[in-house]
Amino acid sequence: MDFELNDEQRHIRSTVRDFAQAEIAPTAAAYDESGEFPYEWVRGMARLGLFALPFPESVGGAGGDFLSYVLAMEEISRADASAGITLEAAVSLGISPLVHFGSKEQQERWLPALLSGERLWSFGLTEPEAGSDAGGTQTRARRDGGEWVINGRKVFITNAGTDISAGVTITAVTGSSNGTREISAIAVERGTPGYTQAPKYRKLGWHASDTRELIFDDVRVPVGNLVGEQGAGYRQFLQILEGGRVAIAALSVGVAQACLDAALAYSAQRRQFGKPIATFQAIQFKLSDMATQIELARMMTWRAACAIDAGRDAAPYASMAKLHASEVATACASQAVQIHGGYGFMEESPVARYYRDVKVNEIGEGTSEVQRILIARHILRPYEVLED
Numbered sequence: 001m002d003f004e005l006n007d008e009q010r011h012i013r014s015t016v017r018d019f020a021q022a023e024i025a026p027t028a029a030a031y032d033e034s035g036e037f038p039y040e041w042v043r044g045m046a047r048l049g050l051f052a053l054p055f056p057e058s059v060g061g062a063g064g065d066f067l068s069y070v071l072a073m074e075e076i077s078r079a080d081a082s083a084g085i086t087l088e089a090a091v092s093l094g095i096s097p098l099v100h101f102g103s104k105e106q107q108e109r110w111l112p113a114l115l116s117g118e119r120l121w122s123f124g125l126t127e128p129e130a131g132s133d134a135g136g137t138q139t140r141a142r143r144d145g146g147e148w149v150i151n152g153r154k155v156f157i158t159n160a161g162t163d164i165s166a167g168v169t170i171t172a173v174t175g176s177s178n179g180t181r182e183i184s185a186i187a188v189e190r191g192t193p194g195y196t197q198a199p200k201y202r203k204l205g206w207h208a209s210d211t212r213e214l215i216f217d218d219v220r221v222p223v224g225n226l227v228g229e230q231g232a233g234y235r236q237f238l239q240i241l242e243g244g245r246v247a248i249a250a251l252s253v254g255v256a257q258a259c260l261d262a263a264l265a266y267s268a269q270r271r272q273f274g275k276p277i278a279t280f281q282a283i284q285f286k287l288s289d290m291a292t293q294i295e296l297a298r299m300m301t302w303r304a305a306c307a308i309d310a311g312r313d314a315a316p317y318a319s320m321a322k323l324h325a326s327e328v329a330t331a332c333a334s335q336a337v338q339i340h341g342g343y344g345f346m347e348e349s350p351v352a353r354y355y356r357d358v359k360v361n362e363i364g365e366g367t368s369e370v371q372r373i374l375i376a377r378h379i380l381r382p383y384e385v386l387e388d
Contacts, residue, residue, distance in 0.1 A: 003299070005071070012053075012064070013071040019044060020079035028080035031208035032353050035200070037162050038208050041083050045076065046117025051091055055099050059107055060115045066243065067305040070250040074298075077254030078261075081357035082208035084251040089158035089209075090114070092244040093123030097169045097185060101228035101236050106187065113166060120162060124154035124170035124214060125237055132370050134171070135234060137183055139216065141172035143223065148174075148186055150194075150219040156364075161197040162210045165190050170216075171233045185233035187225045194219040205357035242315050243308060244365045245322035249301040252325035252361045253294060255354055259329070259336035260290045262351050266340055277339070286339060290332045297325035316378040323371035326361035333358045 005013065023044050031038050045051065054069035055061025069091065077084030095114050098106055098121070113119040130136040139152025150172055160168055167189040174184040188195055198213040228236050264287060267278035277283050304317035336351040337344035344351045362368045380386050 003302075005067075009065075009068050009071060012068045013075060016048060016050070016072045016075040017078075019048060020075050020083070024076065024079035024083050028083075028208075029350065029353065031080070031082065033207075033347075035207045037210050038083065038086070039162075039164070041080075042086065042117060042120075042164070045083075045087055048072075050076075050087060051095065051117040052115040054091065055095065055115065059099055060111055061099070065305075066246070066308045067302060070246060070301060070305040073247050073250035074254040074257070074301075077251040078258045079254075080208070081251065081255050081354070082206045084254060085158060085206055085209050086120075088244065088247045088251055089123065090117075090120050092247045093240065094121035094159060094169075096240050096243060097123065097227055097236065098187075100239070101185065101232075102187075103224070103227075105224065106227065110166065110187075119164050119166035120159040121166055122157050122160040122168035122214075123237075123240070124157055124160075124168045126156050127153060128155055132367055134237070135181075135183070137171050137173055137181075137234075139170060139172045141174050141184065141186055143174075144220070146223050147220045148172075148223060148225065150186065150188065150216040150221065152216050154214040154216075156201075156211060157214050158209060158211050160190075160210065160214055161200065161212045165197075165210075168214065169227055170214075171237055174230055174233075177231065182231040183234040184230045185227040185236055186221060187227050188216070188219060188221055192219055192221060203360075205353070205360060241365055242318045245318040245371075246301060246304045246308065246314070248361055248365050249297065249304065249318075249321035249325035252322075252329035252358070253298050253301055255358050255361070256290070256294045256297065256325070256329040256332040259332040259351060259354050260287070260294060262349075262354070263287060263290065263336045263339045266343075270341075283339060286335045290335055293328045294332065297321070297328045300324055316375060319366070319371040319374045319378075322366065323368055323375070326358075327368060329358045329361055 024041055049062050050072055052062040053064040054066050057063040114121050141148040141150045169185055169187050171183050173181050175182040194217040196215045201211050267283050270277050300321040304314050304321040307314035307317050333355040337355050340351050343349050
């Protein structure tokens with residue numbers, strides 16, 4: 001087993017780290033306070049080719065491997081979680097369905113602007129009555145001649161309402177087969193009559209990311225906007241979420257590392273009883289536990305990414321990495337605030353922002369509870385004790 005990165009991967013990690021620390025980290029607190037969308041960060045990530053990084057050259061991508069994308073995600077998120085989720089939602093959720101399931105015409109029409117970072121595309125799965133139960137989709141699309149007519153709502157959607165948002169791929173019930181509802185994926189361009197974006201949510205964290213509800217009221221799109229096969233939308237989105245969970249794990253590792261970075265720096269300069277608090281065993285235990293758990297989460301995330309690159313079944317590794325990394329990040333944020341003491345409770349401290357930003361990682365793209373269910377299904381499969 002080789003845990004070393006190759007030269008290209010080390011170069012990508014170093015390049016992205018330098019960019020993130022120079023251009024994202026210094027303005028992260030200001031964007032968090034204002035809640036404005038960070039277009040300059042997007043332009044910077046676009047210059048580095050991050051939106052095209054894990055996709056094949058045959059569709060206009062950069063031809064990088066998934067592990068390189070994971071490395072980039074960690075470094076961007078280490079600088080700011082809002083930047084990380086903006087990149088993750090654009091790449092893992094927005095572009096991936098079009099790359100993996102889109103028609104040649106759809107790819108030629110939308111991918112050039114998306115892969116360049118000029119425009120953003122969204123992923124519409126969650127609904128008021130369909131969160132962990134994604135199969136409970138209530139949004140419907142009916143055929144009317146050469147068009148789909150869509151009615152429904154999507155909630156908690158990222159990147160849908162910015163000035164550079166181009167559209168969204170949604171799931172919708174398009175019929176039934178043998179008594180089972182048929183769920184399909186359909187692309188809807190921004191500006192289509194009847195498609196509206198509600199105002200941004202007021203969120204606990206991720207203040208600089210764009211998150212809002214989408215409403216579809218008799219929205220008509222061409223039948224050619226069907227992404228993949230009719231009735232295959234649910235299966236397609238589960239596949240997309242597999243890579244998305246690994247990316248969220250990388251985002252979590254990045255924020256956890258930022259918590260450790262801040263805790264180390266603060267404990268080395270903060271003095272109590274005449275000496276730096278880093279000399280106290282109680283603080284050293286916290287720092288040691290944080291460092292150990294972060295490294296475990298990082299290795300699990302890399303393991304899942306390598307499974308994707310090798311074309312193997314990555315689903316259990318993706319769930320394990322997402323579960324562990326997100327919970328580690330939450331624990332590290334709590335410990336970082338504790339090490340900072342009263343200062344950690346002040347908004348001027350970066351760890352206060354990390355504390356607010358990190359909890360949602362245990363919720364988005366499959367809650368920790370859902371990940372445990374998926375892992376249990378995998379490890380119990382040989383015993384044939386669970387129903388499908």
